[in-house]
Amino acid sequence: xxLPIETPAVxxxxxxxxxxxxxxxxxxxxxxxxxxxxxxxxxxxxxAELQLDAGAIGITCQKVTEAEAMxxxxxxxxxxxITYNLLGEQKxxxxxxxxxxxxxxxxxxxxxxxxxxxxxxxxxxxxxxxxVECNTxxxxxxxxxxxxxxxxxxRIAEAPGLRFGGLMTYPPADxxxxxxxxxxxxxxxxxxxxxxxxxITSGGTxxxxxxxxxxxxxxxxxxxxxxxxxxxxxxxxxxxxxxALTVLATVVSVPSxxxxxxxxxxxxxxxxxxxxxxxGHVLGRDDIRIDQLSEEHGRLVxxxxxxxxxxxxxxIVPNHxxxxxxxxxxxxxxEGGAPKGTWPVVAxxxxx
Amino acid sequence: xxLPIETPAVxxxxxxxxxxxxxxxxxxxxxxxxxxxxxxxxxxxxxAELQLDAGAIGITCQKVTEAEAMxxxxxxxxxxxITYNLLGEQKxxxxxxxxxxxxxxxxxxxxxxxxxxxxxxxxxxxxxxxxVECNTxxxxxxxxxxxxxxxxxxRIAEAPGLRFGGLMTYPPADxxxxxxxxxxxxxxxxxxxxxxxxxITSGGTxxxxxxxxxxxxxxxxxxxxxxxxxxxxxxxxxxxxxxALTVLATVVSVPSxxxxxxxxxxxxxxxxxxxxxxxGHVLGRDDIRIDQLSEEHGRLVxxxxxxxxxxxxxxIVPNHxxxxxxxxxxxxxxEGGAPKGTWPVVAxxxxx
Numbered sequence: 001x002x003l004p005i006e007t008p009a010v011x012x013x014x015x016x017x018x019x020x021x022x023x024x025x026x027x028x029x030x031x032x033x034x035x036x037x038x039x040x041x042x043x044x045x046x047x048a049e050l051q052l053d054a055g056a057i058g059i060t061c062q063k064v065t066e067a068e069a070m071x072x073x074x075x076x077x078x079x080x081x082i083t084y085n086l087l088g089e090q091k092x093x094x095x096x097x098x099x100x101x102x103x104x105x106x107x108x109x110x111x112x113x114x115x116x117x118x119x120x121x122x123x124x125x126x127x128x129x130x131x132v133e134c135n136t137x138x139x140x141x142x143x144x145x146x147x148x149x150x151x152x153x154x155r156i157a158e159a160p161g162l163r164f165g166g167l168m169t170y171p172p173a174d175x176x177x178x179x180x181x182x183x184x185x186x187x188x189x190x191x192x193x194x195x196x197x198x199x200i201t202s203g204g205t206x207x208x209x210x211x212x213x214x215x216x217x218x219x220x221x222x223x224x225x226x227x228x229x230x231x232x233x234x235x236x237x238x239x240x241x242x243x244a245l246t247v248l249a250t251v252v253s254v255p256s257x258x259x260x261x262x263x264x265x266x267x268x269x270x271x272x273x274x275x276x277x278x279x280g281h282v283l284g285r286d287d288i289r290i291d292q293l294s295e296e297h298g299r300l301v302x303x304x305x306x307x308x309x310x311x312x313x314x315x316i317v318p319n320h321x322x323x324x325x326x327x328x329x330x331x332x333x334x335e336g337g338a339p340k341g342t343w344p345v346v347a348x349x350x351x352x
Numbered sequence: 353x354x355l356p357i358e359t360p361a362v363x364x365x366x367x368x369x370x371x372x373x374x375x376x377x378x379x380x381x382x383x384x385x386x387x388x389x390x391x392x393x394x395x396x397x398x399x400a401e402l403q404l405d406a407g408a409i410g411i412t413c414q415k416v417t418e419a420e421a422m423x424x425x426x427x428x429x430x431x432x433x434i435t436y437n438l439l440g441e442q443k444x445x446x447x448x449x450x451x452x453x454x455x456x457x458x459x460x461x462x463x464x465x466x467x468x469x470x471x472x473x474x475x476x477x478x479x480x481x482x483x484v485e486c487n488t489x490x491x492x493x494x495x496x497x498x499x500x501x502x503x504x505x506x507r508i509a510e511a512p513g514l515r516f517g518g519l520m521t522y523p524p525a526d527x528x529x530x531x532x533x534x535x536x537x538x539x540x541x542x543x544x545x546x547x548x549x550x551x552i553t554s555g556g557t558x559x560x561x562x563x564x565x566x567x568x569x570x571x572x573x574x575x576x577x578x579x580x581x582x583x584x585x586x587x588x589x590x591x592x593x594x595x596a597l598t599v600l601a602t603v604v605s606v607p608s609x610x611x612x613x614x615x616x617x618x619x620x621x622x623x624x625x626x627x628x629x630x631x632g633h634v635l636g637r638d639d640i641r642i643d644q645l646s647e648e649h650g651r652l653v654x655x656x657x658x659x660x661x662x663x664x665x666x667x668i669v670p671n672h673x674x675x676x677x678x679x680x681x682x683x684x685x686x687e688g689g690a691p692k693g694t695w696p697v698v699a700x701x702x703x704x
Contacts, residue, residue, distance in 0.1 A: 006442045006704045040647060062648040084615075084648065085604040087663055090358045109605050112662040140649055141605040141613050252437040253461050253493040261493050263436075267678055267703050271623040295392060295674060296414040296436065296703065297492055310464040311439055322647060326619055327678075329701055349681055351619050351648065352358045 004339075007250040007313065008264035010328045012042075012343075014335040016244035017226050018050060024208055024225050025054045031212040036060050036081060036201065038223030041322045043347035044331070045074030047226060052076055058103070060203070060221045064094045065350035071102055073346045079103040081201070083133070083168060083221070085113045085141060091352065092120040095128070105129035107168045109141050114155050114162070121161030129165035130156045131199065134186060136171040136178045146185035153190045153197075166199035170221075173206035173235070176213035183216040206235055229321040230281045231274040240283060240317060245324065245331075247280070247316040249298065251308045260300045260308040264316065266293040268327050272320040280316040290316070357691075359602040359665065360616035362680045364394075364695075366687040368596035369578050370402060376560055376577050377406045383564040388412050388433060388553065390575030393674045395699035396683075397426030399578060404428055410455070412555070412573045416446045417702035423454055425698045431455040433553070435485070435520060435573070437465045437493060443704065444472040447480070457481035457517045461493050466507050466514070473513025481517035482508045483551065486538060488523040488530045498537035505542045505549075518551035522573075525558035525587070528565035535568040558587055581673040582633045583626040592635060592669060597676065597683075599632070599668040601650065603660045612652045612660040616668065618645040620679050624672040632668040642668070 021037075028035045037051045038060040048059050048070055058079030061067040067080045079102065086095060086106055098104050108114045108130050121128045132152045135142030143149045149167060157164040167186055171179050179202050187197045202214060203221035205228075211220045224231075227245040228238040249264035269279050271293060279290040282300065292299040300306060300314075308314070318324045325331065326348050333340045373389075380387045389403045390412040400411050400422055410431030413419040419432045431454065438447060438458055450456050460466045460482050473480045484504045487494030495501045501519060509516040519538055523531050531554050539549045554566060555573035557580075563572045576583075579597040580590040601616035621631050623645060631642040634652065644651040652658060652666075660666070670676045677683065678700050685692040 006440065008703055085613075085662075087602055087604060088358065109607060110662050113604070116663075135607060139607075139611070140644075140646065140651060141607060144607060250439055252439060252465070255461065255487060255491075255493060255496060259491070261437075264703075266622075266624065266675060267701070270618075271625065271675075272618065273623065292492075294492065295678075299492060310437075310462050311468075323618060323623075326647075327701065328703070349619070349679065351360055351616075351680070 005248070005332055007248050008268045009248045010268070010324060010331045011246050011248055012227070012331045012333050013244045014333055014340060016242065017047065020226050020228060020242060020244060021051050021054045024222055027209060028211070028220060029055065033211055033217070034219040036219050036221045037226065038203065038221050039066065039070055039347065041223040041226055041325065043325050043345045044343055045070055045077060045346060046343060049074050049076050051226070063350055063352060064091050064098065065352045066347045067098055068094060069347040069350055071098060077102065082106045083170070085109060087113060087116055092116065096120065096124055099126055099128055105131060105165045107131045107133040108152065108156070109133040109143050111152065111155060114152060114159065118159035118162050124161055127161050127163045129163045131165040131168040131201070132156070134167055134169045134182055136169045136182050137175050138170055138172050140170065142169060146182060146189055149186040150189035150193065153195055154193060157195050164195060166197050166201065168201045170203045171207065173204060176207060176210045179214040180216050183214070187216065205232060206237060209237065224321055227321040230317050230319045231276060233317070234276055240281070243317045245318070245321045246283065247318055247324065249314050249316060251310055251312045251314065254306060254308055254310055258302050258304065258306050260306045262298040262300060262314060263296065264298050265296045267295045268324065269293060269298060269316065269318050270320065270323040270327060272323050274319050276319050280318045283315045283317060357684055359600050360620045361600045362620070362676060362683045363598050363600055364579070364683045364685050365596045366685055366692060368594065369399065372578050372580060372594060372596060373403050373406045376574060379561060380572060381407065385563055385569070386571040388571050388573045389578065390555065390573050391418065391422055391699065393575040393578055393677065395677050395697045396695055397422055397429060397698060398695060401426050401428050403578070415702055415704060416443050416450065417704045418699045419450055420446060421699040421702055423450060429454065434458045435522070437461060439465060439468055444468065448472065448476055451478055451480055457483060459483045459485040459520045460504065460508070461485040461495050463504065463507060466504060466511065470511035470514055476513055479513050479515045481515045483517040483520040483553070484508070486519055486521045486534055488521045488534050489527050490522055490524050492522065494521060498534060498541055501538040502541035502545065505547055506545060509547050516547060518549050518553065520553045522555045523559065525556060528559060528562045531566040532568050535566070539568065557584060558589060561589065576673055579673040582669050582671045583628060585669070586628055592633070595669045597670070597673045598635065599670055599676065601666050601668060603662055603664045603666065606658060606660055606662055610654050610656065610658050612658045614650040614652060614666060615648065616650050617648045619647045620676065621645060621650060621668065621670050622672065622675045622679060624675050626671050628671050632670045635667045635669060
């Protein structure tokens with residue numbers, strides 16, 4: 001491919017992205033699962049609207065500033081779940097403003113966060129919906145046992161400015177059984193106290209095609225599925241043809257027979273390994289390993305002749321698509337095999 | 353420290369940065385080595401001017417767009433070396449415009465790059481200075497043997513729009529002897545053909561205090577030395593007190609006795625390991641390991657009680673300072689222990 005763009009560049013194939021979105025939506029529809037995609041993968045209002053058009057009921061963001069960027073950029077984005085413990089005056093003020101504009105829900109896994117939200121929203125005109133985050137094996141955030149979820153649910157329900165919105169988890173890829181067990185227990189305990197559990201939301205792309213094995217969950221939040229990446233190909237849940245995001249790079253040096261240097265380093269591909277060896281897959285060249293990145297150089301090595309020329313273009317599927325979109329101000333969108341335009345990644349770098 | 357800023361935030365202590373800059377400048381001055389700092393670490397014109405004020409003779413950039421941002425932002429930045437093989441009409445057009453504004457030099461390690469530069473600059477008003485990049489053991493870019501350096505030097509010198517500027521290398525930390533040997537041979541071969549070698553420039557922070565062990569090099573290009581980081585502390589060339597850049601984060605969850613989650617993940621700290629285990633050092637808490645990052649979460653674990661509360665602030669020295677400044681739009685500068693201001697990282701994300 002010879003596109004009239006400077007390298008390194010992040011390319012997104014809209015046809016592949018659309019196909020990926022529709023494939024999971026069809027699975028979810030068949031199983032009565034609502035889809036709430038995580039926008040961290042693309043960070044683009046246009047892609048969120050594509051997901052809504054396909055049938056998603058809203059979006060997921062990780063940070064308040066991400067949600068702000070998405071709502072600012074997408075007129076049809078009206079329902080946002082922020083799957084994060086939010087603390088501090090400034091973030092809660094942002095959150096309250098957002099809650100006036102669209103339907104917003106957040107999560108909490110501890111009393112300090114619930115009390116902070118309650119204090120802030122007690123006098124707000126519109127109550128805030130809060131779900132309890134549960135740990136189903138990923139050992140990141142989340143209450144550890146169902147009774148703790150029930151305790152926190154009651155605390156939320158009793159706070160004047162808050163509304164209990166249900167249960168949320170981000171399980172490991174093979175976590176469906178654990179989700180089913182934990183959430184069933186937690187739901188029973190909460191309902192026994194006379195509270196409703198309006199939503200049970202689970203997430204993750206690697207296990208999304210087994211989401212129906214945890215029928216207690218009413219909603220799923222896949223992120224990477226729209227683009228896919230080398231980590232998902234390695235897990236066997238996608239093929240190279242399903243990878244919508246690639247990095248276009250130029251060979252800038254071929255210093256030895258089995259080594260070439262490209263103009264994409266960790267400032268584009270990132271150092272994320274996700275358990276893999278090497279930093280990406282060169283399409284069409286299974287023999288090449290990207291064995292080393294510095295910030296602006298990527299090193300390609302082969303056991304045999306590298307067979308690349310200075311000036312030649314290569315396309316790379318990165319290990320992890322989500323982090324790559326965070327490295328660039330814009331992505332180059334392709335549709336029908338032709339350049340469609342450059343889309344600014346409006347939610348890039350929104351860490352607050 | 354309780355600063356009125358939202359977390360996660362990148363803090364830069366200006367006093368420490370200045371002290372680090374002056375320390376190496378003093379060493380270089382003693383040994384007659386010119387200093388040309390690499391701005392990839394800070395990406396800030398203000399810091400480049402601090403380095404120039406201390407005695408640096410110019411700056412180093414890795415990409416043309418970085419150089420553009422630095423020259424646009426720093427009126428006193430008048431001499432820029434871009435240590436990269438530049439290819440393609442668009443980049444060369446940017447380069448030519450920059451070459452009209454300030455003194456610019458670039459490098460090349462192959463004939464394709466030299467010929468591309470020559471074709472573009474043949475009719476330019478002002479010739480472009482080109483150095484030959486040499487591989488002294490880092491096995492990234494660079495010609496592999498001195499005779500090849502001499503061949504390329506002649507090719508540059510004979511090209512109408514180009515001027516041969518000397519030799520450049522980015523050696524391994526312990527590469528002084530190899531730099532001395534390679535560059536001495538290359539210089540002799542080039543001078544034997546009647547060409548002058550105006551500059552021999554080497555680089556890197558880890559080995560900078562041994563730069564004088566390669567007296568053939570007239571210039572050194574340290575980058576990380578201005579901020580330092582966990583990788584340099586691990587190498588024994590800096591202490592925690594020398595680390596000017598830290599990441600301020602908030603504990604958002606303490607889900608178990610020995611685990612806490614902070615609001616800084618790979619989108620701030622990055623996944624760069626640089627051979628280390630874990631993703632940063634929590635100041636004042638040698639017992640804590642940052643054992644896992646996802647994009648917006650960092651996981652802190654301890655063998656004993658983690659002893660952190662939700663809402664508490666922690667300060668982290670990242671593994672690699674340079675990549676962290678690329679993740680944020682602005683850094684919070686501290687001077688005399690007090691907030692001085694927020695500086696936009698103008699050369700962030702400049703990968704072209």
